[in-house]
Amino acid sequence: MKTSAIKWPRLLLAATGVLALLAGCDFGKPKPPPPTTYISVDWSALPAVSDADLMAGYTAWNSACQRLAKDATWGATCAAAAQVPAQPAAVRAFLQNQLQVYSLRSGQDQDRGLITGYYEPVYPGSLARDDQHTVPVLGVPDDLIVVALDSVYPELKGKRLRGRLDGHVLRPYDDASAINQKPVNAPTLAWLTNPMDLQFLQIQGSGRIQLDSGRQLRIGYADQNGWPYKPVGRWLVEQGLLKKEEVSMGKIRDWATANPARVPELLASNPSYVFFSTRPDSNEGPRGSLNVPLTAGYSVAIDRKVIPLGSLLWLNTTSPDGKTIVRPVAAQDTGGAIAGEVRADLFWGTGDKAGELAGNMKQQGQIWLLWPKGAQPPKVQ
Incomplete structure (x- = not known):
């Protein structure tokens, strides 16, 4: 459906309902800190x-x-x-x-x-899927709807609601676990070899993919599924698998390498999912x-x-x-x-x-x- 065909008053009413629904649910988001x-x-x-x-x-x-x-x-x-x-x-x-x-x-x-x-990571990858490269790096899905809430509620400056249309109702977009389990209507920019590479790429927000040709494909943050970010390291601590003071990217990767069967469970603990776009080849920083x-x-x-x-x-x-x-x-x-x-x-x-x-x-x-x-x-x- 083209954006121009959406009946915005009805959509915004639906968005308000979804916002209220999300506000009433606890997704593990930490309490806001006292004023700075x-x-x-x-x-x-x-x-x-x-x-x-x-x-x-x-x-x-x-x-x-x-x-x-x-x-x-x-x-x-x-x-x-x-x-x-x-x-x-x-x-x-x-x-x-x-x-x-x-x-x-x-x-x-x-x-x-x-x-x-x-930092800007560099991970091995390919432009085509094969037996080794099976982890997709996704672009923005065609059905992702983004509503700037401050266009109606100025007090919500900078707040955006993300979801997809189900008939005339705007529902929350799939969380990371659902996206990882079933295809979404999104372009695939490249393929990686390790699901933890994708998780760290999403955490950093940008990176380079080292292709066999010698070229480094540059990608950067384009959008997000609307779910709050929860560190995967927190899940490891909550499960008693790492101590809080031990958590680092290296320790998280070591645990994932030693426990490949539990990696999907680890990744599902972070409902946020980042979509990327390709960037021009350059030696400048992201x-x-x-x-x-x-x-x-x-x-x-x-x-x-x-x-x-x-x-x-x-x-x-x-x-x-x-x-x-x-x-x-x-x-x-x-x-x-x-x-x-x-x-x-x-x-x-x-x-x-x-x-x-x-x-x-x-x-x-x-x-x-x-x-x-x-x-x-x-x-x-």
Whole structure:
């Protein structure tokens, strides 16, 4: 059915009913955290940063300025940034003249939160199915309906309802278990060899598929089935199969390799399912939610209900091997698992080395927001 043929008033009434139904059900989604607050502080409150990290973080943020040129908050600051010489002293002066510093605090007035990592994986695959390549990487299904709820209810800004039409009724789309068990009306972009590769590809949101020809097919997030994300690592902990402090991508993969018969059960514990689209071949980083290439080590995914996309942040944390990380970073991506309070996901880059760092990163850290002077700090939704 073509979208133009849908009777929207009836569809929106159905969507409201589905929303109420979903609101009344517990899908294992964690309770929302207490409100996050911004506390204005002086520039001297920021930990010192090297010139190299300053320039790399500033350059990553500045790379999105073309997209922010018409933004009511960032437009003037981005225009001024175009005139700043690429020199540490000039950049420091520009930032201090243009931006106010806010410490990000949790609802309990804590200035520390969880900093994790993500990366762009590379997995072996094929454009055609064969005995070895049996796991499909799906594009967006033809019957997936997406309703922007804020078009009717402004208080639901950014909320979308996803489902499929059953006659004139909009019903929730299939969860991951159902999609894995029966075909859906969606294009297959490629075929992988391991179902855990697909799960990690969906968690990261983008990746590359190494073809036998030597080419790497690039794919990125296109849409999602509408079900909340639940980490498969949580299921392993709930089943007593791993301890909470042991959970990492490596440990999860090790368990799956040792227990292939239970992998479908593991995957079914996460009802969320991500659909992909192909991206142009390029050596640039994957594009995040802001649609600019991510910069390894200097782009982060955030909860956009707390931190607006395009913001410049100051991060103080450690890497999994204990090295201190202090640098400006650009809020250029989002993720279903990145929610609430003092929270960010640091992009580590492409390939196995980046994946090892990302998979093991569960660090405590502090975040400061650098916000244009004279503008009201963002309102936490």
